[in-house]
Amino acid sequence: MLQIETWKRVLIILIVLGGLAMAMPNAFYTRVETHNDAIKAIEKGGTGDGLAEQVGMWPTWLPSSLVNLGLDLRGGAQLLAEVQVEDVYKARMKSMWPEIRDMLREERATIGTIRLQDSDDDALRVRISNADQVDEAAALVRGLARPVASLSGAGQSDIDVTTQGDMIVVQLSEAEKLATDDRTVRQALEIVRSRIDEVGTREPTIQRQGDQRILIQVPGIGSAAELKRIIGTTAQLTFNAVVSRTENANENPGPGEELLPAKDQEGLYYVLDSAPVVTGEDLVDAQPSFDQNGRPAVTFRFDPTGARRFGDYTAENIGKPFAIVLDNEVISAPTIQAHIAGGSGIITGNFTLEESTELAVLLRAGALPASLDFLEERTIGPELGADSIEAGKIACIVAGIAVLAFMFASYGLFGVFANVALMVNVGLIFGLLSMIGATLTLPGIAGIVLTIGMAVDANVLIFERIREELRNGKGPARAIELGYEKALSAIVDANITTILTALILYAVGSGPVRGFAITLGVGIVTSVFAAIYVTRLIVVFWFERRRPKTLEI
Template identity: 45%
Template sequence: MLQFSKWQVALVAAVVALGAIFAAPNLIPKEQLDRLPGFLPKGTINLGLDLRGGSYLLLGVDTDKVIADRLSGMRQEIQRAMRPSGGRERVALVSLPSVDLEMGTISLRVREPDQADEAARRVRDVTRTGVAFLTAPPYTVSVQGDLIEVRLTPEARRQYAAEALQDSIEVVRRRVDPAGNKEVSIQPQGADRIVIQAPGDNDPEELKRIVNRTGQLSFHRVDPTVSLADAEAGLLPPGRILVPFAASEGPGALVLYEEPEVTGDMVETASAGLNTDGAGFQINFSFDSRGARRFADYTREHVGELFAIVLDNEIISAPRIQTPIPGGQGRITGNFSPDEAARIATLIRSGALPAPLTTLEQRTVGPDLGADSVRAGTTALVIGFLAVIIYMVATYGRFGVYADMALLANVVLIAGALSLFGSTLTLPGIAGIVLTVGMAVDANVLIFERIREELVAGKGPVNAVETGYRKAWSAILDANVTTFLAALIMFQLGAGPVRGFAVTLATGVVTSVFTAFVLTRMFAGGYLLARRPATITI
């Protein structure tokens, strides 16, 4: 058990060396780090909000609005399904389908009772579309004479709310950190809250402005039959809205059909680029298959008409359709500056927020407070580390030196692992490292005390050390497995600082087992097998 082959020694040395290589960038100034060759690791441990300072936002997600939008969208789909298409006849309705948000129902009444079954069949076809994530249809459909009622199920309501929370997190992440290289933490809290922690960002108002842009893109048909004077006087026909032009497009407004022909969720890509004439900037975009089909059908049927592109209730462009556009790609031209074109493209690309966000809490952590925490945490780590080193040498002599060498390797491996995975270090994370330092030597204490017992029992040095490591292994494994499981549970259920503590604790458990049981055993075995001492003191 004490014998290590050459390749095993090389493997252990390689693991420690890799840890040192990945930990080294933390000791190099950023300016010099950027000048290093690309093949060298440059990842460092990120400092959390409590250590570096920054902005903290707690946002509430209005999931009720999501349910209302789902019902409204389904009402439009049902209304479309009643129209003639593909050889099917039109199903005449007494009035437009009505929505009861409180009850979660959509009601429609057919004009001819003998068409009720056909209408119900079309409604069922529409409500079963795109619901693979549910074990049952999201809507129940009931028919009573000429009245058809569509009701959202409780399971679908919960699923849509959970989906809105995750989609909101993803949209916020793409807006706050579009390149994916910032140290921003965006986590869910409960069923309808989002926590944003942005270390180094001391302007929560700017962060709120970026996050709270709705980003709602839609493409609308223009109604030229209604005069602006009538529209401004409030004389709008049903299903029409008056929408102003964005500031970049100048004053004015257009009367649009309220129901969009294509919506922003059908846009797959968006990017800023130069106009074809080289003057100014435009936004290039492409649709998914569903949007491409709708866009192609609409442009084919309305050549020569204006087509308004609306972002957050403002018309950003209203081009005239020159020819059908069947390829699912288009461009938004206008008087855009480079920054504005890039900002609009980012909003379109990140998608619209599925639900309004409200700020429940915001605070700024000053960098001075974070610096004090770093100093206090570093001081605690250094004092604890030195105290353990002195105690181990004073208590176990040569074997204490081996334990201290392994302890140093353990800290290096933890730093290397945290740097490799780009982990964020918080104040509780420093506490986790300090705890790991004590746990690392705890395993060696178990081993060394077991070796003492074997020496007292009269065994020789090699046999006693070998037996001590073998018999202590089960206790070391049990203790570290239970600690590791506790860290996993904290990571899964916790948030923010709790997760930081769990990450460093779990990482330290893995590295401490390696250094305490493998590294010290290699040192002790190398000494005993090479020197063959008649007695040892431990």
């Protein structure tokens, strides 16, 4: 008998109403977006007079999730950056020198004096005066090796130590380089994401491409130059011991030392110990502030490890200067007046309020582990996005009208039922995309248009099966029931193969391809639900009310 249990009817109706309610905010996109932005501003401590009015633009008891518009629809900026992983090799070698130096100094009676030699960025060369003991010295250095922290490098050491005459050569092993490359790109990706999130941009797309590249797409931002300004600064903060100061820009620093300019004092340079006392990686917080003279500054706080190192250094070097270095410029070189305990301090300089706020954001987000080389820059104006949205609307309307007309002409009243289910299906697509926070791109619109054309396939199979059962002499109720039962296997088979294609596109593709795959996959799920359950419920309601003796499909 053609019937649907009451609990199933209620569940279907609730799903439809819930999906349409989730989709409704997209019909009032600007108002809801302003409402959401105002709520976020209030949560961050904003107190502007217009915020309350903006919050009132949309009822708080209604859903307010939106389908995010992608770069090609909203306009914005895109960058393709390559992470310069070689910078990390250089930093690793530089950080190893103090440990190697201190260890070999303890064996000076045997191996003689040691001296750091000029070498490539990815290597460390140490010359010892007693060449006969070079193998023993190399063995000591090998004792500093650690296991590679990756599955592919399991059981291998992180450094290779060789000898060349009276010289010890230390390099990262190939396994460690591979592990470092992967770790560096992952860390850079997360730091870029956190920096962009800090400035409140809307739904950026930040993803890895290949081994060493990162694709960054930020809708709504003014230009690629503005985006580069946000993420292009490495914000490498270090605290280094000062060896001397000079006005000679061509002075050659000694081994283990570096010459850096003073940021706001033209012609002044500092010779620093290249191994920092503490770095920005030890920071746990940084906030814009003001110094004792009311000038913009940045306060900072170290984690326990950094606080201990910083405190020990200041206790042992009272009366000596130390340098605060930001991106290879000495922004301040104060003299240590007393032991600085507690792990907190303040960075002063000739900052504007905007510069101190931006510096605090960069430090709080963390230092990029390596510099970024921007291979591609692209700015997309909002006018192009508006044209794309308008073209997408026209495509959806034309496709929808064509499908509605075809179904009505082919199946009459049952075609009307299918058309109602089709409109419900489009609403469910937007409701589901809003619920999962998906980003809609131009290829995504193409996926929706394709879904509109495919959505009635299931209804066509069902209606043709009903026609066949009627021709075989079945009654109206039995024909409808058998039509849905016998068409189900073909519907499931066709849509499973399509959704597998969508999953493969999502897994293998990137950017626009993924946007198309998401909307196609969501559309398949909602169209099957609409065809099998929504149209059947409409048919059952109609049949129970009319009780027809014959069917005309």
